[in-house]
Structure formats: C-alpha cells, structure tokens
Amino acid sequence: MKRSRRSFLKLAGTAVALSMVPLKLLADFVRPKEAMAATDFDGVFASLGNAQDSDKIMLETPDIAENGAVVPVAVTSSIAGTSKIYIVVEKNPNPLAAAFMIPEGSEAFVQTRVKVAQTCPIYAVVEAGGKLYKTGRETKVTLGGCGG
C-alpha cells in the first residue's frame, strides 16, 4: 500500500513538473514578462524603458467606446526601423495589453481589439532602433471592460 502511494506521488510529481515547463511558440521574441505583469502605468515604462512622445505614430481608437470589452485599436508607425509595437491601456489592472514584433518585410501596422477597464488614455509604444516612442489618445468608456 505504502509503495503504491509513493509511486503515485512520484508520478504526480513528474506530471506537475512537466506541466510547469512553459510551452513556447516564439523562439526569438522573449515575452516582456515584467512589463506584462506590471500593475500600474509607470511600472510598464519602468520595465520597458522611457518613451519619448512622437507624432510619427498614428493611433486609431474610438473617442467613445460603448463597450469597454471590445475597443478597436490600430497602430501605424512611420518611424524608420520600427521593430516592436506595444499597446498600453493606462488604467487597466495590467496596462500592457499586447506586444507585437514586426519583422522586416512587414509593415509597421497592427490592428486588434482590447479591453479597457475605464475611461483613460490608450498608448501606442513603438520601439525603433533601440529607442522607445509613444503616442496616446483618450478613450471614454461607458461600460467597463471587466464585466461581471
């Protein structure tokens, strides 16, 4: 009885260890873990680095979003050598919503939809040549994106 219990525990242990190995799809683009986990706006930039304001980033967001759970965001960068685009929602529980890596051969453009917890500016942060640039736009949210 004891032995089988032990071997079960051993098996279970192995299973847990296996499930803890992170699966990976992207080999060459490391997840900005710290910035993703940051719980406030400044924390994101503390981790990514400081970004200077730029008017070469076109950020398209609605002025008023009726449903904060689905807010369309489009980012176009005309900064040469744009390699990464981040979407940051200032007052979300985790402000960094998404990080994109744009390889050479793709346009510096992404469009997606994000959740916005409450009325606040949404920022597009662009990395080009190792430097960070940002542009922000206020979006009014009538219904928060956290639901329930």
Added chain:
Amino acid sequence: MAGSIRIRATLTGDVAEVKALMRHPMETGQRKDSAGNKIPAHFITEVKATSGDKTVLQAHWGAAVSQNPFLSFRIKGAKAGDTVKVQWLDNKGQTGAGEATVK
C-alpha cells in the same frame, strides 16, 4: 483545434493585408461567476504568423485582448497564392492554427 482561426488575406498592390479572427474566451481571471467564484484566467499568450518559412508577425498578449481576438497586419512584397499561417498558444497550453491563401 483546427479551424479555430478564420483568416483572410487580401492583396493590394504588393501588400497583403491579413485579417484573422481567433475563437477564444480570453478570460482575465478577474471576473466572478454568479456564485461568486473566480473564473480562472484563460487567454492567448503567444501568436505567430508565418508566410512560407518566413515569420511575418509575432506577438505576446495579456488578458486585456478582447474575447475572440481580432488581429490585422500587413505583409510587404506579397503575391497572390502565398499562404499565410497564424498560430496561437494560450496559458493552458492549448494551441490553435489557421491558414489562408493570399487573394
């Protein structure tokens, strides 16, 4: 999970605009069900798009991306007949993929 992404790739000049719609709950882990229990987080963490053997876009996502995520991007130097493949991986280790031909 085949068929979990709907993709369309349209060619304008030599730029292909890819639009992908993924079917996924994108649960943040901060919502509660009617009984007041927390609904566990379940969201896509990584997305990769390839055309042929070339990577055309990579992304790391947090839970703030909307349910049934929509993603659009543009590939330069594309031509009709190219295939575009999009794959995702979520925090539970599930994956999804979809493929389309540039038209």
